[in-house]
Amino acid sequence: MKKDIKFYFKLFAATFYLSAFTFGGGFVMIPLMRKKFVDQYKWIDEKEMLDLTAIAQASPGAIAVNAAILVGYRLAGFLGAMITILGTVLPPLLILSVISTAYTAFRDSLIVRYVLRGMQAGVAAVIIDVVVTMGIDLIKERKVVPIMVMLSSFIAAFFVHINVIFVILASGMIGGMAMYYSKHIKKSGEGK
Amino acid sequence: MYLKLFWSFIQIGLFSFGGGYAAMPLIQNQVVDLNGWLTMSEFADVITISQMTPGPIGINAATFVGIRIGGIQGAIVATIGCVLPSCVIVLSLAYIYYKYKGLDTVQGILNGLRPAVIAMIGSAGLALMILAFWNGKAVTITGDGIDYVAVSIFIIAFVILRKWKVNPIHIMVVAGLIGLCSYPFIL
Numbered sequence: 001m002k003k004d005i006k007f008y009f010k011l012f013a014a015t016f017y018l019s020a021f022t023f024g025g026g027f028v029m030i031p032l033m034r035k036k037f038v039d040q041y042k043w044i045d046e047k048e049m050l051d052l053t054a055i056a057q058a059s060p061g062a063i064a065v066n067a068a069i070l071v072g073y074r075l076a077g078f079l080g081a082m083i084t085i086l087g088t089v090l091p092p093l094l095i096l097s098v099i100s101t102a103y104t105a106f107r108d109s110l111i112v113r114y115v116l117r118g119m120q121a122g123v124a125a126v127i128i129d130v131v132v133t134m135g136i137d138l139i140k141e142r143k144v145v146p147i148m149v150m151l152s153s154f155i156a157a158f159f160v161h162i163n164v165i166f167v168i169l170a171s172g173m174i175g176g177m178a179m180y181y182s183k184h185i186k187k188s189g190e191g192k
Numbered sequence: 193m194y195l196k197l198f199w200s201f202i203q204i205g206l207f208s209f210g211g212g213y214a215a216m217p218l219i220q221n222q223v224v225d226l227n228g229w230l231t232m233s234e235f236a237d238v239i240t241i242s243q244m245t246p247g248p249i250g251i252n253a254a255t256f257v258g259i260r261i262g263g264i265q266g267a268i269v270a271t272i273g274c275v276l277p278s279c280v281i282v283l284s285l286a287y288i289y290y291k292y293k294g295l296d297t298v299q300g301i302l303n304g305l306r307p308a309v310i311a312m313i314g315s316a317g318l319a320l321m322i323l324a325f326w327n328g329k330a331v332t333i334t335g336d337g338i339d340y341v342a343v344s345i346f347i348i349a350f351v352i353l354r355k356w357k358v359n360p361i362h363i364m365v366v367a368g369l370i371g372l373c374s375y376p377f378i379l
Contacts, residue, residue: 019247021361026248027316032360039357047306051293054305055285057312061205061278062215062250069282074290081283089271092247092255097267100259103241111372116244118371119364120324121342125349126360127317134310150307157315167308175304176297183296 003076008083011075014041015068015087020095023116026056026063028123031130033067043075046137058168064088145178194269197261200227201254201273208250215250219257229261250274321346341374 014036022029030053037044044052052074056066065088072084099106106112138146149171156162200222208215216239223229230238238260242252251271258270292298324342345367352358 017361021246021364022248023243023246023364027313027320029248030313031317035360050306050309051289051302052286053309053313054302055282055289057309059278059282059285060208061275061282062208062248064248065251065275066278066282069279070286073283073286078283081279085275085279088248089251089255089275092245092252093264093267093271095245095247096241096252096255097259097264099241099245100256103237107237107240107244110376112244114372114375115368116371117324117327117339117342117375118345119368120320121345121371122349122364122367124317124321124324125346125353125367126363127313128321129350129353129360131310131314131317132354135314138307138310146303146307149304150311153308153311154315157312158318164312167312168305171304171308172301173304175302176300179296179300179303 008076008079010041011072011080012083012087015072015084016091019064019068019088020091022064023119023123026067028127029064030056030067031127033071034130037071044071046134048074050134054168054172057164145174149174194262194265196227197229197258197266198269198273201258201270202277204254205274206277215253219253223257223261230257234260341371341378345370 018029018032018036022032034046034049038046038049052070053067056063056070059066065085068084068088069081072080072082074080076083135150138150153167153171156167157164204215204218204222208218219238220232220235224232224235238253238256241256242249245252251274254270254274255267258267260266262269289298293302324346325338327337327339327342349363349367353360353363
């Protein structure tokens with residue numbers, strides 16, 4: 001990939017655009033980032049994007065910003081990270097400095113409310129579409145441990161409302177142990 | 193004062209795990225309880241506006257609190273404060289990830305994390321869908337109080353997304369327009 005001015009501009013424009021059009025925070029932005037950087041630009045592969053998402057969620061701060069930093073760093077190092085941070089932070093700054101001059105009018109505006117209610121349903125469809133795609137890919141691999149981890153994490157997050165940090169820690173440990181056991185069993189099998 | 197604002201948001205950025213909504217109680221603690229920069233009802237407006245405007249909720253809240261307290265400079269200070277800790281931590285983790293991702297143990301951990309990430313995004317998506325369908329009211333099995341416009345938008349959008357590779361942002365813009373054209377007649 002050529003890293004000229006055009007590339008940096010494209011990176012900035014992509015994060016700016018995503019930040020300016022995503023309502024609702026990290027979980028909305030990550031599926032959109034995946035669509036942009038994995039499906040459309042093909043700059044990052046699917047698995048790596050999931051790894052970066054996990055790191056973004058496990059770190060403190062806004063998940064969308066964390067993910068933007070990681071994507072920027074992955075594509076163009078420290079400079080890339082600075083560009084994506086700027087791209088993510090600038091839209092709220094511009095939009096809110098306009099809105100803050102008349103924020104009560106904005107808050108009480110019926111037009112804004114109607115548009116946002118319609119968008120909410122659209123955003124939910126976008127997120128669930130991405131999740132269905134990723135879930136089907138995972139199930140197609142036909143491995144028991146990942147499918148179990150996915151189901152139990154879903155129950156923990158959706159029904160029990162466990163802090164996501166614990167879900168991340170537990171699933172990471174399960175993954176580490178599963179890898180250890182598969183290595184260990186393979187080795188003792190070879191010894192015989 | 194800018195220094196205090198900066199320090200408050202460094203703490204918020206450092207200790208808010210789990211994204212925007214998780215950061216709200218922390219911001220409230222710093223901005224309303226500890227420093228008295230905003231009253232509780234002003235803070236409630238901050239949350240509402242942060243959700244209504246595009247962009248990450250945590251950053252929106254930081255920006256808006258900053259503007260209310262110290263104008264544009266305040267917004268810049270609060271945003272930088274909020275982003276700085278995650279920037280340092282995330283970049284260190286990224287460095288470790290790219291250095292050690294070939295190791296078996298790290299691969300194992302990542303194999304465990306991937307399905308969990310899918311599940312957590314799914315959980316957030318489902319929560320948002322329920323919020324859209326029932327508009328924040330109690331969920332009923334009989335379908336009382338369900339918002340049929342939202343359900344229709346959801347189904348149409350979902351079918352289009354599954355069948356064709358359309359830009360999700362176009363979907364959201366059209367969904368907003370449908371909301372604007374239909375809610376005035378039913379609410």
